[in-house]
Each structure stands twice: as structure tokens, then as C-alpha cells.
Amino acid sequence: MLLARTEGWPMAVQLARHWTNGALMTPVIASFSGSSGDIAAYLTEQIMEELPQHVQQLLIMTSITDETNGDLANALCDRNDAWDILTSLDQLGALLVPIDPDQSRFRFHDLFADYLRTRLKRLGEDQVRTLHRKASRWFGERDQLEGAMRHAALAGDHEASAEWLEKAGGVTVGVHNGGPYLRQLLAYIPGPVIAKRPRLRVARAIVLMKEGMVAEAAAEIAETMRLIDAGLGDHAARSDALIVSTSISAQGDDGLSLDTVKSLEMMIGDAAVARPWMQGALNDLLTLTHMRRGNFILARAACREARYLYDEDGIQNGRVFSRLHMGSVALGQGRLKEARDELECAAEMASAYLVADASTLAMIHVMLATALYEENQLGQAEAIGFSALGDCAQGEGWLEIYHSGYTTASGLHMARGDFDGALRQLEEGHAVAERRTLPLLKSLIAYRRLEILSLQNAVDPNLEGERLREELENASRASTFLERETATIALSRIAIQRGMAAEAESALRSLQHKVEELGRGKALIKILILRAFAARAADRMDDAASALRHALSLAAPEGWRRQFLEEGPAVIELLNAALRHIQISSLPSASVRFLAEVFSAQIDPKGHHSSDPSHILTPREREVMAGLRKQQSNKVIAREFGVTDNAVKYHLKNIYAKLGVNDREMAVAVALQHGLFADE
Structure with missing residues (x-):
């Protein structure tokens, strides 16, 4: 010291x-x-x-x-x-x-x-104030905004502080440098001075929004528009107010209306209205709007344009957000590897350029935890996910952030066998939805709760028959596609469990067509897995195998392990049954390794998850395969492992079906090709 x-x-x-x-x-x-x-x-x-x-x-x-x-x-x-x-x-x-x-x-x-x-x-006080005025002027002439405003405030010249911030662009300063920096600058200006300047009120509104005070931000914008309509603001103030007002709306459940989207697209095309930062921000809003409406193809196009604009103009805050949005879009499209790369890049950039903006880094970490969870990197997901979600609950966030965050957090508890913890996490999400007036989030969390209950066979027994059919029908008419998707998936799983596989298959097939049209790859994987369950329940194993083959072709290259593992032990039974129809010999090596990781993780959830392909075979099947490799007869194998000849024949039948072969030599050849012997 x-x-x-x-x-x-x-x-x-x-x-x-x-x-x-x-x-x-x-x-x-x-x-x-x-x-x-x-x-x-x-x-x-x-x-x-x-x-x-x-x-x-x-x-x-x-x-x-x-x-x-x-x-x-x-x-x-x-x-x-x-x-x-x-x-x-x-x-x-x-x-x-x-x-x-x-x-x-x-x-x-x-x-x-x-x-x-x-x-x-x-x-003397007058001389000191004069020095601060000189310092303020010197810093301002050199575009050193914080110094100009601080010394103007120390000189007692708050109008000058306000003028410096307005000259710098007001809300634009926050776009370039982040919300905490804008909050710091606004602190130099007394409230009454801000209140009579529309562009500064807009700046204060965006700070309130980023601190999670959405209702207060909306009230600030409403009062700002009243001042502008009364002739106290210019065209720049009106366009700033419009973009921030639209940002506030985008954080709500309803998102933006089609008319508002059209207005945004017109503003983007009007170079006289949309400055570079505004064009980027408008494309950000279009990205969120298209995601909310379920269309990830259009969302990606808008996000790509926003990134280009931010990169060209060197707007670091925008560059970070465009990568956060692209990571979210990639997750929805099923591009898990791209999502992780984008989100890790966003986190690095936020740590470098937005050091004081903890809320932005928290949102990035929430989405990155989702990517890690889906890869089954549970420890890494837990390390950043829980604390980041808590920060978002108190600060900035929007529907997609909270939905993804609480879905992942509940999944992390379930993966550790903590059923009660998963439900408590969803209760916290429900409280956030209540506090922020997000009824759609409440509905999504309720369906996630239903999904978890169904995985534990703990759903209300009265949810069956006609009542369940009615719920499935209502899900198809949901006001947003995200709610339709979430509800249909949760209810279809219950329908399969309750012997209503045909109804589940019909709802899932209809949903799949729309999901494919909108480019929603992540949801498509889950739909295909559930369709496989439905087909197996209806004794249509060829259809089940076809659905699983499709799901594997999407999941294996990207590493979507949790999409399978969340289904619990039932997914191993399904895969074992389907492999007799799919046949390992027809699968790419990447799919075989992926299946091995799923088998390994399900057998030992807390252990090291191996990609050793031998895990695809049951322990007894591996013993029989070892005997085949030694060219042992059925009798020798039976005697060595203490089982009957008929038991060896039964396991051989299953092995042949899984491998897609019909004799011992071919079984050994395929097993060697795919590394199915544990010592390979």
C-alpha cells in the first residue's frame, strides 16, 4: 500500500x-x-x-x-x-x-x-471554471468526447456537455462504443437538461433498455416522440427515436409487425435517412424479426448485411452483435460448428472492445453455453451458462436469449440427474417472463416443463385421448411458429408414450414440411428422432430407420449429441432396433463415431464419453465379435463366456443385422473397417 x-x-x-x-x-x-x-x-x-x-x-x-x-x-x-x-x-x-x-x-x-x-x-472558483471550459473546448475539438463533457460538467456548463453529446450523435455513441460508455456520458448531464433534448432522451432510452428496464425505455421514447411532434426535435432525432422504439418492440413477445418490417426495409434503402450505423441496426432488427417469425433463411441474409455494414464502418459494438446474431441463426439452422465459432469470436471481440459492457458478454455466453451443451460439453457449458443467464435476467436480453438460456440450463440439470433442479430453473425463467411481460416466453417455458415431465414419465395422466388430440390441434394454430414448433414437439412425445403414435406422426410430419421450408435444421433433427419413435411404436421399423438415418446425416457432421441424449435410455433402445435396418456398413465413418459417442454418453453420463465405435455393440455382442475374430465356433464362444449355443446364435443374428452382413467373415471385415473391436 x-x-x-x-x-x-x-x-x-x-x-x-x-x-x-x-x-x-x-x-x-x-x-x-x-x-x-x-x-x-x-x-x-x-x-x-x-x-x-x-x-x-x-x-x-x-x-x-x-x-x-x-x-x-x-x-x-x-x-x-x-x-x-x-x-x-x-x-x-x-x-x-x-x-x-x-x-x-x-x-x-x-x-x-x-x-x-x-x-x-x-x-478562485471562477478561474478554475474557466480552465475547465478551455479544457472542454480543447478535448472537443479533437473528438475526445468524454474529456470534453467531463470538463464542461466540472465548469458547471451542463448545456455544453449536452451539446457535445448531441454533436457526437447521441445514441450513435452507444452504437459505436456500447451502452456502459453512453451511460457514463449521460451521467455528466443533469436529468432536467436531458429531458428537454429529444436526441439525449433517445440515448437515455437505449441505456434503460440495455439495463433491462424495457417499460421505462418505452415510456421515455413515447415522451420523446411527443416532444418531437411538438416541434422540439429534428429529423435526426425522429429517426433515432424510431430505431430505438423498434428495438424495444423487438425485445417483446410480439416482435415487429409486417408493416413495421416494410418500413424498416424502406428506411434501409433510403440513404438520406439511414446513416451507416442505422442501416446496420435496422438489419439487426430484421434479423431478430425473421428469427421470431421462424425464418432463419431470411434472418441469415439480414444478419450478413448487418455484419458487412458494421465491418465497413468499423463499429465495434455492432460487429459484436452481428456475430451474436449470426451465432443464434446458425444454431437454429443446425450449423452447430459455425454457431460455436461465431459466438466464440463474439466473446473475444466483446472482451477486447466492450470491456465495460457485461450484459453483452453475458448474452453471448448464454448462447455459447447452448452450443456447448448441444455438443455435450457439459462442464464447459455449466462454467459460463448459469452465471451468464443470471446476469441476463437482471440486465439486457430478449425472447430468444431467455428461451435458449432456460432450455439449456434445465437440460444441464437433467443431464446431471437433477430433475428438481431443472424444474426450479424453469420457475426462474417463468419469473423473468412475468417481470418483463413476455407471455410467449411463459408459454415456451411451460412446454419445456412439459417436455421434461414427459422424459420422466411424470405428465398428468389425464392428458390423453381427446384432450391430447385437442392440444395437438391447438399447437398447429399457435400465433407464432416458435410456439407451434415447441408445443408440437413436447405434445408429440407424450402422444407416443400414450399409444397415440399416428396422431404424433401426423403432427410431426406437418411440422417437418414447414421447418424444412424455413431452414430450421436444429428442430428438424428433433422432429426426425420423434418420428422414428412414432414409427417404431407403430411397428414400422423401416420408416423408423429412414427417419434416424436422416437425423444422423444432419446431426453427426455437426455434433448434435444432446438432441439424441435428451431422450434418455429410450434412444439407445431405438438405435439398437434401428441399426438392424440401417446397417452400419452403409453409414459414413463420422456417423459411426457419432453413434458411439451417444451410446457411450448414455451408458455412463458422468464419465469420459468415448468415440470408440465398439460402444455401438452391446457388451455381449462385443464378446461374440471377439470370438468371431479368433475364428471360434459357436460352441467355443458359448463355453468361453458361459452362455448357451442359442444365446450365441441370437447375438450373431443381431450383429449381422446391425452390420448389414450375412456371414461371419463379412461381420469381422465390417467390424475391422469401422473400428468395432475395442482394442482397435
Whole structure:
């Protein structure tokens, strides 16, 4: 603490020890400053009085800033030789510290700065205010907005602070630099001054929105539009208000109306209205709108355009968000590897460029946790997912973030066998939906709860027959496609369990057509898995195998393990039955390895999940295969493993079906080709 306070300056260390009487406790040292008796006397007698009067004056006047240089000192002191003075002050030693190697910027030692600012007060309040006005003007002329606004505020000139922010673009500053930076700047301006300036009210609205205060943000925009309609705002203020108002609407359940979407598209095409940042933001909103409406193909096109605009204009905040959105789109389309790459890139960029914007990084981590969960990287997903979701619940977020976050969080609990924890997580999601007035989120969470209950065979027994048919019919008429998809998947699983496979198959087939049309690859995998369950329940194993083959062709290359594993032990029974029809010999090696990982993870959920293809065979089938490799007869195999000849024949029949062969030599050949022997 002593070294930090004195910055290692030997004389200051000696004086501090004397001043504190050796009591080097943190509170005592913290109170030691440049205005403390001994240090102040030393600085006066040994430093300042050795300098010419004009140099003393320059040091005192430039102490109003955290750092200085010759140009700033010239402006504050009305001189033209400040560079020469600053670079010639060798006698100050450690008290005047160059910030960079070429000595283009300087700062005062903390204790010396304390001393100089104490001397500065003797100039009088009016003189100090004048210096702050000069500093504000100097920083503003060099586009250093924070310095311009801070010194205007210190001068008591709050109108000037407001004018600097308006000149910089108001809400545009937040788009370029993030919400926390905009909040910091708005703090320099009193509320009454903001209230009469529409562009600043818009800026305050976006800060409120990013802090999770959506209702307050909407009220701010409504009042802003009233002022603009009364003639107190210009065209720029109106367009800013429109884009922020649209952003607020996009965070709600309903999203944007078709008329609003058309208006956005017209604004994007109107170069006179849409500045580069606005064109990017409008495309961001279109991305969210198309996602909300279920169309990931259009969402990807809008997101790609937003990224191009942000990259071209160097808007770091927008560049981060465009990657967050693209990661979300890729997840929905089933492009899991791309999603993870995009989200990891977004996280790196946010950590580098938006250090103070914790809410943005939290949203990225929520979506990244979803990608990791789907890969079955449970530890990594838990490490970032739970805390990030808590941050989003208190700060910025929208429907897709919360839906994905609470679905994943409940899945993580289920993967660890914590059924009650999964339901508690969904209760928290329900509370967020209530607090933020998101009825669609409440509905989606309710269907996720139903899904988890069905996986535990804990659904209300009265949900069957005609009532279940009615629920499936209602799901097909849901107001949003996301709700239709979520409800149909949850209810179809229950229908299959309740002996209503035909009804489930019909609902899933109809949903699949629309999902394929909209490019919703993730949902398509789950639909195909459930269609396989329905076909097996109806004794149509060829159809079940066909659906699973299709699901594997989508899931295996991308690594969608949890889409299978969430179905629990039943999925292993389904796969074992289907493999007799699919035949391993006809599958790509990547699909075989993927199946092995699913088998391994389901057998030992808490252990190391191996891609060893031998896991596709049951333990007894692996024993029989080992005998075949040794060219042993059925009798020798039966005797070695303590089973009957008929048992060996039964396992051989299953092995032949799975491998797609009809004799022992071919079974060994296919097993060797696909690495089905555990020691390969």
C-alpha cells in the first residue's frame, strides 16, 4: 500500500513513514496526500520555489486534467512554449512522468497532483471554471468526447456537455462504443437538461433498455416522440427515436409487425435517412424479426448485411452483435460448428472492445453455453451458462436469449440427474417472463416443463385421448411458429408414450414440411428422432430407420449429441432396433463415431464419453465379435463366456443385422473397417 501510494518515490516513502509515525496501516496510508504537512512543505520549498513563476503557474493550471501535453498546456495557459517547458523539467524527476516513449503525453505523480490541485483552488472558483471550459473546448475539438463533457460538467456548463453529446450523435455513441460508455456520458448531464433534448432522451432510452428496464425505455421514447411532434426535435432525432422504439418492440413477445418490417426495409434503402450505423441496426432488427417469425433463411441474409455494414464502418459494438446474431441463426439452422465459432469470436471481440459492457458478454455466453451443451460439453457449458443467464435476467436480453438460456440450463440439470433442479430453473425463467411481460416466453417455458415431465414419465395422466388430440390441434394454430414448433414437439412425445403414435406422426410430419421450408435444421433433427419413435411404436421399423438415418446425416457432421441424449435410455433402445435396418456398413465413418459417442454418453453420463465405435455393440455382442475374430465356433464362444449355443446364435443374428452382413467373415471385415473391436 505504501509503495502504491508513493509510487516508489524514495523521498515520499521517507516522509510518509515520518508522517504516519511508522503506523503503516492501510487507512492511515490512504489518507496520506500531497497536501499533508511534510510532503506539502517539501514540494513547496524543494521543488516549486526552485522553478520560475510562469512554470509554477503552468503546472498548477494543467493539474485540472489527468494527463497533459504541450498543446493542451498551451491552450490552458494561453502560451505557445509549453512543449519546451514540459520537456525541460528534468529536475522534477519522478514527479512528471512521461506516459509514452516519445514524451507526447505526461502525467503528474499522484502526490504531486494532490499538491498542485490544492494550489489550484487558491486561484478562485471562477478561474478554475474557466480552465475547465478551455479544457472542454480543447478535448472537443479533437473528438475526445468524454474529456470534453467531463470538463464542461466540472465548469458547471451542463448545456455544453449536452451539446457535445448531441454533436457526437447521441445514441450513435452507444452504437459505436456500447451502452456502459453512453451511460457514463449521460451521467455528466443533469436529468432536467436531458429531458428537454429529444436526441439525449433517445440515448437515455437505449441505456434503460440495455439495463433491462424495457417499460421505462418505452415510456421515455413515447415522451420523446411527443416532444418531437411538438416541434422540439429534428429529423435526426425522429429517426433515432424510431430505431430505438423498434428495438424495444423487438425485445417483446410480439416482435415487429409486417408493416413495421416494410418500413424498416424502406428506411434501409433510403440513404438520406439511414446513416451507416442505422442501416446496420435496422438489419439487426430484421434479423431478430425473421428469427421470431421462424425464418432463419431470411434472418441469415439480414444478419450478413448487418455484419458487412458494421465491418465497413468499423463499429465495434455492432460487429459484436452481428456475430451474436449470426451465432443464434446458425444454431437454429443446425450449423452447430459455425454457431460455436461465431459466438466464440463474439466473446473475444466483446472482451477486447466492450470491456465495460457485461450484459453483452453475458448474452453471448448464454448462447455459447447452448452450443456447448448441444455438443455435450457439459462442464464447459455449466462454467459460463448459469452465471451468464443470471446476469441476463437482471440486465439486457430478449425472447430468444431467455428461451435458449432456460432450455439449456434445465437440460444441464437433467443431464446431471437433477430433475428438481431443472424444474426450479424453469420457475426462474417463468419469473423473468412475468417481470418483463413476455407471455410467449411463459408459454415456451411451460412446454419445456412439459417436455421434461414427459422424459420422466411424470405428465398428468389425464392428458390423453381427446384432450391430447385437442392440444395437438391447438399447437398447429399457435400465433407464432416458435410456439407451434415447441408445443408440437413436447405434445408429440407424450402422444407416443400414450399409444397415440399416428396422431404424433401426423403432427410431426406437418411440422417437418414447414421447418424444412424455413431452414430450421436444429428442430428438424428433433422432429426426425420423434418420428422414428412414432414409427417404431407403430411397428414400422423401416420408416423408423429412414427417419434416424436422416437425423444422423444432419446431426453427426455437426455434433448434435444432446438432441439424441435428451431422450434418455429410450434412444439407445431405438438405435439398437434401428441399426438392424440401417446397417452400419452403409453409414459414413463420422456417423459411426457419432453413434458411439451417444451410446457411450448414455451408458455412463458422468464419465469420459468415448468415440470408440465398439460402444455401438452391446457388451455381449462385443464378446461374440471377439470370438468371431479368433475364428471360434459357436460352441467355443458359448463355453468361453458361459452362455448357451442359442444365446450365441441370437447375438450373431443381431450383429449381422446391425452390420448389414450375412456371414461371419463379412461381420469381422465390417467390424475391422469401422473400428468395432475395442482394442482397435
